[in-house]
Amino acid sequence: MSAAFETVAALVRARAGIVLGADKAYMLDTRLGGLMRSEGIAGLDALAAKLRAPGSERLAAAVTEALTTNESFFFRDGKPFEHLKRLLPRIVAVRGAGQRLRVLSAACSTGQEAYSVAMVADSLGLLPRLEVLGTDLSGEVVRRAREGTYSQFEVQRGLPVQMLVKHFRQEGGQWRVSQALRAAARFEMGNLLADLRPLGMFDVIFCRNVLIYFDAPTKSRVLAALADRLAPDGVLYLGGAETVLGLTDRFTMVEGERGVYALAPRMALAG
Numbered sequence: 001m002s003a004a005f006e007t008v009a010a011l012v013r014a015r016a017g018i019v020l021g022a023d024k025a026y027m028l029d030t031r032l033g034g035l036m037r038s039e040g041i042a043g044l045d046a047l048a049a050k051l052r053a054p055g056s057e058r059l060a061a062a063v064t065e066a067l068t069t070n071e072s073f074f075f076r077d078g079k080p081f082e083h084l085k086r087l088l089p090r091i092v093a094v095r096g097a098g099q100r101l102r103v104l105s106a107a108c109s110t111g112q113e114a115y116s117v118a119m120v121a122d123s124l125g126l127l128p129r130l131e132v133l134g135t136d137l138s139g140e141v142v143r144r145a146r147e148g149t150y151s152q153f154e155v156q157r158g159l160p161v162q163m164l165v166k167h168f169r170q171e172g173g174q175w176r177v178s179q180a181l182r183a184a185a186r187f188e189m190g191n192l193l194a195d196l197r198p199l200g201m202f203d204v205i206f207c208r209n210v211l212i213y214f215d216a217p218t219k220s221r222v223l224a225a226l227a228d229r230l231a232p233d234g235v236l237y238l239g240g241a242e243t244v245l246g247l248t249d250r251f252t253m254v255e256g257e258r259g260v261y262a263l264a265p266r267m268a269l270a271g
Contacts, residue, residue, distance in 0.1 A: 004048035011064065016067075017222070019214065035066050039059065051063065068138055072113055077208075084237075087204070088101065092129070102200065103205070104133050105133065107137075108145060117206070118184045119167055139189055142187045148177030149177075193222070197229075202231065203231050207238060208259070211238065211239070212242060223247055237260055244261060251263060252264045
């Protein structure tokens with residue numbers, strides 16, 4: 001690997017936990033080309049030099065954002081939302097009448113996951129009690145999530161027609177999420193490697209298709225931080241290809257459910 005690639009890879013790993021192997025070298029050209037042109041940077045070597053120089057924070061943040069994968073669509077993978085529809089009434093049954101249902105959508109991208117959660121809650125009559133917090137490293141995707149506007153292509157990816165008709169209105173060639181759903185969802189820039197304690201506690205955490213970009217120690221660190229933020233009877237949803245095995249003993253798989261985890265019994269008792 002070139003020294004320039006190693007500089008960029010080390011930067012992204014330190015800032016976002018993302019591991020870029022030598023097989024991902026092509027990503028630097030495809031994803032950083034536009035940024036380098038807009039900054040007047042001649043090539044990767046020049047970019048690396050600027051990143052190593054003092055006062056490079058703004059450029060480092062832009063590089064990290066450009067190399068972050070932002071892929072999302074409504075009701076992605078289906079099964080987690082079917083499980084959530086069964087789970088929320090059980091959680092509500094043991095909560096106080098005025099207690100909010102708090103859901104974290106980590107690495108929320110452009111907001112489809114968070115709004116899918118809100119649609120599930122609405123179908124159960126629980127939307128007034130719901131608070132979904134979506135966090136992401138990218139300021140641009142957080143801005144888009146707050147706006148709640150999606151293209152025809154985006155609403156066709158996983159969103160049932162009846163949900164589209166009920167919860168969206170057409171604005172030109174775009175579709176805008178209803179005010180009721182947007183009121184239930186809040187979006188902030190956030191890093192899973194940062195201190196998560198200020199976010200508070202959650203009844204449900206979605207952290208799907210995120211751990212696949214981390215090395216094992218970073219996965220363990222993130223899972224420990226999420227365990228600290230989850231209510232004793234709460235649930236963590238991971239991506240279908242992700243697991244906690246060999247990474248932490250703080251979660252246990254929910255029997256019969258792929259990618260669904262509860263706090264391990266001793267952790268739940270510890271509260």
